[in-house]
Amino acid sequence: MSNGATASGATFKGYRRANGTFGVRNHVLLLPSVMCANHVVDLIGRKVPGVVTVTHPTGCAQVGADFEQTKRTMAGFAANPNVGAVLVVGLGCETNESKALADEIRARGQRVEVIGIQESGGTSETIARGVALARTDCPVSALIVGTECGGSDGFSGITANPALGFASDRVVAEGGTVILAELPELVGAEHLLAARASEPVAAKLYELIERVEARARAMHVDIRYGNPTQGNMAGGLTTIEEKSLGAAYKGGSTELREVLEYAERPAERGLVVMDTPGQDIEQLTGMVAGGAQVVVFTTGRGTPTGCPIAPVIKVATNTAMFERMRENMDVNAGAILDGTRTLEQVGDEIFGWIVEAANGREPAAETLGFHDFAINRIGPSF
Amino acid sequence: MTGRFLASHMPLSDDGAALRLKDNDDVAVALRPLAPGEEVRFGAQSIALCDAIPSGHKFATRPIAAGALIHKYGQMIGRASSAIATGQHVHVHNVEGVRGRGDLAETSA
Numbered sequence: 311m312s313n314g315a316t317a318s319g320a321t322f323k324g325y326r327r328a329n330g331t332f333g334v335r336n337h338v339l340l341l342p343s344v345m346c347a348n349h350v351v352d353l354i355g356r357k358v359p360g361v362v363t364v365t366h367p368t369g370c371a372q373v374g375a376d377f378e379q380t381k382r383t384m385a386g387f388a389a390n391p392n393v394g395a396v397l398v399v400g401l402g403c404e405t406n407e408s409k410a411l412a413d414e415i416r417a418r419g420q421r422v423e424v425i426g427i428q429e430s431g432g433t434s435e436t437i438a439r440g441v442a443l444a445r446t447d448c449p450v451s452a453l454i455v456g457t458e459c460g461g462s463d464g465f466s467g468i469t470a471n472p473a474l475g476f477a478s479d480r481v482v483a484e485g486g487t488v489i490l491a492e493l494p495e496l497v498g499a500e501h502l503l504a505a506r507a508s509e510p511v512a513a514k515l516y517e518l519i520e521r522v523e524a525r526a527r528a529m530h531v532d533i534r535y536g537n538p539t540q541g542n543m544a545g546g547l548t549t550i551e552e553k554s555l556g557a558a559y560k561g562g563s564t565e566l567r568e569v570l571e572y573a574e575r576p577a578e579r580g581l582v583v584m585d586t587p588g589q590d591i592e593q594l595t596g597m598v599a600g601g602a603q604v605v606v607f608t609t610g611r612g613t614p615t616g617c618p619i620a621p622v623i624k625v626a627t628n629t630a631m632f633e634r635m636r637e638n639m640d641v642n643a644g645a646i647l648d649g650t651r652t653l654e655q656v657g658d659e660i661f662g663w664i665v666e667a668a669n670g671r672e673p674a675a676e677t678l679g680f681h682d683f684a685i686n687r688i689g690p691s692f
Numbered sequence: 693m694t695g696r697f698l699a700s701h702m703p704l705s706d707d708g709a710a711l712r713l714k715d716n717d718d719v720a721v722a723l724r725p726l727a728p729g730e731e732v733r734f735g736a737q738s739i740a741l742c743d744a745i746p747s748g749h750k751f752a753t754r755p756i757a758a759g760a761l762i763h764k765y766g767q768m769i770g771r772a773s774s775a776i777a778t779g780q781h782v783h784v785h786n787v788e789g790v791r792g793r794g795d796l797a798e799t800s801a
Contacts, residue, residue: 463748464721464747464748464749464750465721465748467713467765468711468713468721494792497791497792498767498768498769498790498791499767502767522792523791523792523794525794526792526793526794526797527794527797528794528797529794530794530795530797531794531795532789532792532793532794532795532796533789533791533792533793533794534784534788534789534792543783543784545748546721546722546746546747546748546749546750546783548750548769548770548782548783548784548787549769549770549787549788549789549790549791550789550791550792551767551768551769551770551789551790551791552764552769552770555764555765555767555769556765610748628747628748647723649708
């Protein structure tokens with residue numbers, strides 16, 4: 311005993327590990343067994359935000375006590391209780407054999423996976439395997455898919471939006487949720503949605519639509535001065551009613567289950583409507599704030615926008631724009647007009663893209679790094 | 693079944709140049725740029741275009757009286773602001789919206 315200190319029973323909020331140790335951090339560690347795997351570890355780390363990567367100049371052409379100390383350090387570092395799980399990445403021909411290192415880490419009671427670059431077939435395949443390990447099987451019913459159209463044209467309501475509606479029906483059939491938004495762009499089509507809703511849900515939809523029109527009355531403006539936009543009109547859209555009838559196709563044909571305020575999280579599964587403006591970025595932000603993990607965005611004129619935290623899949627309404635803005639587009643619904651694909655085929659492609667994006671595939675807007683964010687204001691600053 | 697469009701409820705003109713979304717619509721959509729004088733056939737009906745119709749834009753498939761409601765998708769998309777002849781371009785110059793017309797609201801005192 312020194313200085314008379316006694317136990318107080320103090321505790322901390324930590325992480326209890328299966329092997330009986332306690333961590334004060336909860337890292338996922340990416341560890342190369344050899345310096346030849348450093349770059350792949352870094353690249354996996356860039357694609358899986360939140361993991362911790364280390365790189366080092368050791369693991370090959372080592373012998374004796376020096377090699378033993380290297381192995382002991384790697385295994386011990388990886389088994390530290392502050393680490394919840396480890397991915398060992400090896401090359402395949404190194405002295406410090408990656409599977410043996412993983413076995414040693416596992417023997418210390420740590421969760422560990424191991425992949426090899428030579429065995430995986432090269433850099434990209436190893437990265438893909440490493441990224442895939444960070445993911446686990448999740449049901450499509452857990453997805454909330456936001457739908458959006460921006461830069462619409464006369465083909466939006468004929469190709470891309472009905473194809474997206476087909477995909478929306480598939481998401482709902484899986485038990486998932488689809489958000490239809492852009493309330494001003496449902497003016498003139500609300501009766502079609504209300505006919506597919508319970509009485510209280512229909513009443514709320516009519517109330518929100520009336521709110522849009524009341525705003526136009528209060529300002530003594532024709533909505534058409536701002537929506538359809540000049541670009542929409544150049545593309546052939548004449549009135550808000552016409553734009554709305556085409557836009558409403560995005561939600562598919564299932565029952566309307568719920569009507570949400572801006573950025574409100576759905577309580578129901580299935581098709582829901584959210585009160586957002588037609589302004590692309592405010593809408594995108596509202597749907598993602600409401601829980602959408604994936605967004606599908608149809609466009610006729612060509613809108614590059616994307617979200618900082620959710621993949622946004624771009625569907626072109628016409629082939630000319632798809633070709634002109636190839637780097638910004640993911641799916642060409644113009645193929646329906648060209649007669650090369652059916653609406654159902656494009657709908658299946660969009661559904662496939664939704665699942666692939668959920669698996670980690672990056673649509674163009676994500677690869678290009680778009681990170682648009684804007685909050686819809688409903689009153690002035692004071 | 694044809695590879696083009698989803699279905700029978702979207703009648704295509706005979707040469708595929710235009711699409712009428714519902715049989716009873718007042719307008720059809722040009723699927724490529726159409727020139728004045730071009731004939732578009734929907735079965736027995738032949739429509740001679742009076743105007744150039746840009747791709748994605750609409751033309752009248754029957755005469756529309758000034759003030760009459762105009763239908764596309766089998767639904768109302770607006771009102772004719774002047775009389776429109778069969779084959780004429782149907783757009784902002786001769787169609788006005790019915791909904792969202794705050795400009796027509798009575799000014800309160």
